Amino acid sequence: MPTSDERRNRQGIETRAIHHGYDPATAMGALNPPIYMTSTYVFDSVADGAEIIGGTKAGYIYGRSHNPTQEVLERRLADLEGAEAGLAFASGMGAVCSMLLTMLSAGDRLVAHHTLYSNTFAFVTQALPRWGVDVMLVDFGDPAAVEAAIDARTRLVYFETPSNPTIDIVDIREISTIAHRHGAPVAVDSTFASPAVQRPIEHGADLVIHSLTKYASGHGDVLAGAVLGDAERVGAVRAHGLRYITGAVISPMSAHLVLRGLKSLPVRMQRHAENALAAAQFLESHPKVAWVRYPWLESHPRHDVAVRQMANGSAMMSFGLVGGFDGAVRMLDRLRLVSRAVSLGDAESLMIHPASLIQGRARLHPKEGAAQGITDDLIRFSVGLETAEDIIADLDDALAGA
């Protein structure tokens, strides 16, 4: 018979998403971790304050470095990702930028996949070069190109998988092996999968980034982000990136909302994925749909890699219509259940046509969109938790008019 400690170590992800890292006995029996709505902490004495600040005594000083609600979230996320340590942020971009600004200095090189979330793309192509970081964007589907891009100055290899919005699947193990051969650490933005579907550290990555705004919280009511990884690097991101570079601290209320969302994450991801597969199969068989990219469809060019590193297909897909750009606009304007909205991972199904949005802003030039594989016809679809038949009926009606 396994001991109770052994059983606890083997608890399933559903159990850990609800319980890990918090004991109600430490907070007057409160079932949920209290929301410690405080920015600063009182020292017992001058000596006490000095010891806490010096790190020789446990305790709290100021909300930019530690808050008890935030710490429960960080412990839980680290456990779900299989990471040694975790750090929560005010947004996914807070996590991305704090991590990049900690890992990179002037003269270093960043090697990244050529398709990235639009604001991450803007940060690495516009901000980092201003501070003397050399940025190489290559197609991570081509291992030889990645190997050729990494040089002695390379301090980080970075990608999203699945990627936003093209749903590229990058082979985490393959890229990590190449990067480590050259001594470069690997950071993966795993937002599109969540820890219930994909845990990059198990496949060789060093750091994992999440926009917790998406699946982790799951209800479209909070902005949050996280960096997970080894204690040394995560500690450096807290001490430098978060504390005095970006200050992108999560509020205790937001930490509570993410903890609430995490409780149902594994269960939600199963239904999200079932709905998404049904929707992807429907779209793939529709005469007005030219192509569909969803990791769990056999037609995805890297379906074999997806099956190796993901537990299911998650619920993000991209597709294009025979009617191209104009067809996409017509289809989106006819949706009645699926919402026209940015963001993703919510209970509500959400759809955007990135090329239309790119036209409306200066951040990403259309030519850059094309270089990233964001074609004019690409529609991004975040499949929600509504009844699958209702989602498909709405797609069917909208396509009839496209």
Ligand SMILES: Cc1ncc(COP(=O)(O)O)c(C=O)c1O
């Ligand atoms: C893959 C990915 N990473 C990071 C972010 C940024 O997260 P946030 O909006 O929470 O700042 C997003 C936002 O859409 C995203 O899709």
